[in-house]
Amino acid sequence: MDKHIYEGMWSFDGSCAPPENGVSRHLYGTFTLGCFQWVKKSSGKGLKRGKVQHRVKGKTSDPKPAYEAAREYCAKKNSQGA
Numbered sequence: 001m002d003k004h005i006y007e008g009m010w011s012f013d014g015s016c017a018p019p020e021n022g023v024s025r026h027l028y029g030t031f032t033l034g035c036f037q038w039v040k041k042s043s044g045k046g047l048k049r050g051k052v053q054h055r056v057k058g059k060t061s062d063p064k065p066a067y068e069a070a071r072e073y074c075a076k077k078n079s080q081g082a
């Protein structure tokens with residue numbers, strides 16, 4: 001994850017996703033990566049993950065294309081301005 005996050009920045013994560021550079025031993029054949037924006041905490045101090053607004057589906061046998069697609073989606077959204 002990028003250490004230089006800002007409010008409105010798009011990022012992605014997959015809590016059950018296999019590693020990008022490896023093959024999963026999960027029982028399931030697919031996984032998703034959720035794309036979200038960073039939002040201010042209610043206290044006003046710091047940021048937290050917002051709601052997932054877009055999902056990228058991938059195959060556990062070949063996870064790299066899903067990571068690339070999620071990275072491209074977030075980069076495109078970030079280039080459009082927050």
